[in-house]
Amino acid sequence: MLTVKFIEENIDYVIERLAVKRFKGEEIIDNIIDLDKKRRQIQNQNDNIQASLNTIAKEVGLLFKAGKTAEADAAKLKTAQLKDESKQLTTEQEETEQKLKALLLQVPNIPHISVPSGNGADDNLLVRSGGKMPTLASDAVPHWDLAKKYDIIDFELGNKLTGAGFPVYIGKGSKLQRALINFFLDEGEKSGYKEYMVPLMVNEDSGYGTGQLPDKEGQMYHATLDNLYLIPTAEVPVTNIWRDVIVNASELPIKATAYTPCFRREAGSYGKDVRGLNRLHQFDKVEVVQIQHPTKSYETLEEMVNHVENLVKKLELPYRIVKLCGGDMGFTSALTYDFEVYAAAQQRWLEVSSVSNFESFQANRLKLRYKDDADKKPNLAHTLNGSALALPRIVAALLENNQTPNGIIIPEILRPYTRFDVID
């Protein structure tokens, strides 16, 4: 959520940059500014009334103490009308604030100045690529066939237990999951991230804090009986640790990592996109989150990109990093880099990580602030996060790219974790 203050001070810039995200801002921005003006007016009036009520209450107290009951009773009478007025103004103020908030929630984050305009994936900028493209035998098959051949992932069984998109990992398939999770967490620790294990269900407040609610409500599984949501990413519980928190500037950056399963309803997905491990309702992911001082958040974004790049390099996967254009970016992000790895049998690039700087957009919703010695007032911090990494598509690429007549070769770096070299 942008702050009204920022919008008011940068109207033209806001409208211009929102257009990069294909968001038409003129009307809504006008309304926001009007509502805020109204809000201030009402509060001003109401504050004055409250102040006189407080004065009268004090007077009445003093009169009673002095034994002047008649005068006290007279003073009491004056309050009735003021209270009515105040009540009405309070209602009006609450309504105005609600409307204002509803509008603010509709405005996406401003894309960073370096973000190009564009409509979709085709307009993204290639930043760099790396890794070696594998050359596969002519009889190479996609990962869903390999999963069946070596009996390491059973999609039909998941179907029976739960439904489509909930695979069962078996034997070495299961061990490979564990190995990847531990490898990613260990790498995170080496880069200075503190490990957290967090609840997989969150309440409404947390959903609002990171921006899943209200706009992406349909994408989360909702346990209505207790009004809890299954997390779509560890970002939600981890970032919400710092909801309503004022941290000392000297504690920044705060670096946190967590492994969690992620649950996504993925309403509206279909076709070859959802084949095999390409898109699941439940998947495993290690997430990294940083809270940083506003002047340093873009350095931090680069640092996080390097961390993720290091992971895919160590796994010896062919990868590319793209900077998302305005049209392809998320609602809450100011700048996003996507990581894709190449799955050679499908001959497709699969997105495995998204690393974003949200600047103060999430922090404003979270009321996550830092306090500087130089500055008396707390300021909004910047939040960043990235997948490091999401497992299923990494597994898909590993299986497809490393397939040989003798089985699937495990990358060197993972072998201490899997304690086997080959899936056969």
Next chain:
RNA sequence: GGAGAAAUGGCAGAGUGGUCGAUUGCGGCAGUCUUGAAAACUGUUGAACCUUUGCGGGUUCCAGGGGUUCGAAUCCCUUUUUCUCCGCCA
């Protein structure tokens, strides 16, 4: 799930209807003393919003929400959480 008790500032802990945004202690910050540090002493120490060029002034906030009252941290209702006992249980 049942019965009872509780929730106050960064922490501990007073306050049971009137000048209480809240005594006090610890912690934090600044100063005095000291070559420096510690100790001691002195001062200071929350957030949001409105208003003011500024100094300042005002409003709200004592777990959340609602109510009673001229006036609520204090009384009432309700939700949540914590603790104790009972029940169930990995």
